[in-house]
Amino acid sequence: MSRFTLPRSLFARNIALLVALVIVSQIGSLSVLMHFVQRPRIERAAETFAIYVQTLDDLLKTAAPDAQGGLAVRFEASRQFPTGAASEPSVTWRNFYRTYQRDVFIDTLREHLPASMPVQWQTGGEQRLWIRAHLGHEPYWIALPVPEAAHNDGMLFTIALSIGLGALAIVTAYLIQRHINRPLRDLADAACGLSTGAAPQVLRVDGPTEIAQVSVAFNQMIHALQEADATRSLMLAGISHDIRTPLTKLRLAVAMTTPSDEHDALAVSTDHYLDQIDAILQQFMDYAGSGTREAAEVGDLNALVSNLAADFAGLGHVFELTLGELQPLAFRPISVMRVLMNLMQNAVLYGRVGLSVRTWADDVIHTAYVEVADRGKGVNAGDLDALKAPFKRGRSTGAHPGGTGLGLAIVERIAKLHGGELQLLQREGGGFAAIVSLRTAEGQRSREGHGEA
Incomplete structure (x- = not known):
């Protein structure tokens, strides 16, 4: 047996409740109308009609013999009840109320007429009421025509x-509920945008009091987050400046040292460590920013991939390119370039062989994809999701040490900022693949339109 389940959204539940209440109220109103208004009217009409029928019966009893023939023709008098005159029609939703009125009328009429005067209602063909009266003290069935207006009192209307x-x-309830739920939808959209790293949007507080209080609290949270973000950026900028100043002086001091055979290796090693410290500082700055302040521009993603592949080829790392046909894509060029550089650097550092970059688009969901893959030793399946967390890193295969573990975390943040995501996969036949999805310009417009509907 299937169980009834309520809709998941509050909007749908409220609409379902309002519809149910309206239906119940209408059924209750019709029931009250039929039982307490219409039924007493029908019963009173039947009581009055019973008096008229008895009066007619008394007149027919005392009718002169020469007039009885004409009266018998006038009332279609018959000693036997006509066959088929009392056929009962099937009850449908169209004739339900008419059948109900007729049954109440006949039952009340029978209660107020003598037992010697049975009553039948002819439903087939012309509507007629058959009553057994007395014509000259002889019992006859007589037919009384029932006009349409007698049983059609506008109930259907x-x-x-x-x-x-x-x-x-x-x-009306739907429109009101939709208006009330609009601030909740705006709140949900703002929360989703905030979770993907988009710039927080201040909500309007002109809705219902309870929802306005939630919007006010959300705006206060946004203000606190903006202050925290500004403080974090200022702190990181200060740390970067204060550390890079002595690093620059140290680099200059090492460069000015007179080179000698015994100090060449130490100078090279020192300069390498200084470069590593500077790269770590830059990664922290990149992770803190993640492109939220950069404006999106419509550009050619394939051209950006080709340029970066050419740069890596100049350093001796050749990527095999497979570029698909992409729709115009609104992206933050510096941020997306950082995404591609991080993934390609990881492929060089950890994979080294079988380097490839592939792009394609899914026009159904308006999404563009970039895959950076290699044929290295790969990563254990259980460690794939962990690599996207900050400060998680794999083991490099070359002489270069691993980074800070922020590269893939930066990639995922920027992908979410573009309405996409980062997927890490093991390649069939060995190796590792990172796939970044980015919504196209059309996909972003359809997403915004869906949020406003």
Whole structure:
């Protein structure tokens, strides 16, 4: 047996509740109308009609013999009840209320007429009421025509009007609930944007009081995060400046040292360590920024990949290029260049062989992909997700030591900033692959439009 499940969203639940309440209220209103308004009216009409029928029966009993023939023709008098005249129609939603009225009327009429005057309602063909009366003291079945207006009192119009008002109430409730839920949707979009590293957006606080309080709290949190980010950037900039100043002086002092055979190796090693310290400082600065302040521009991603591959080829590291056809992509050029450089440097450092870069697009979801792969020893499957965490790094295969472990964390941040993600995979046949997805310009527009709907 399948269990009924409520909608997941608060908006859908509220709409479902409002629809259910409107339906229940309409059913209750119609039930009250039928039982406490229409039924008493029908019963009173049947009581009055019973008096008229008994009066008619008394008149027919005392009718003159020469007039009885004409009366018998007038009322279609018959000693036997006509076959098929009392056929019961099937009850449908269209004739439900009419059948209900007829049954209430007949039951009440039978209660107020003598047992010697049975009543039948002819439903087939012309609507007629058959009553066994007395014509000259002889019992006859006589037919009384029932005009359409007698059993068509506008109830169908009332039901249609009730349904129309219910539908209007549902539409109005939908619009009101949609207006109330708009701040919640804006809050969810802002929170999602904040989680992907986008610049935080200040929310409007002109909605309902309860939701406005949440928006105010969210804006206060954004303000606190902006202050913390500014403080962090200032602190990192100060640390970078204060450390790089003595590093520059130390580099100058090493360069000015008179070279000799016994000091050449020490000078080269010292200069290498200074370069390493400077690269570590730059990685920390890159991780702190991650391109949030850089404006996006529509550019050619394939051209950027080709230029970087040419630069690496000049250093002796050749990447095999497989460039697909990409739609215009709005990206932050410096940040995306940092993504590609980090991935290609990792491929050179950890893979060294089988270097390749491949690009392609998925037009269905409006997303562009860049894959940087190698044929090195690869990484254990259990360690793939851990590599994206800050300060996690693999083991280099060459003479160069590993970095700070921020390279892939920087890549993932920048990918999320572009509406994408970073995937780390083991290659079939050996090796390692890093795939970065970036939304195209059309995909970003459709995403924004979906958020506003």
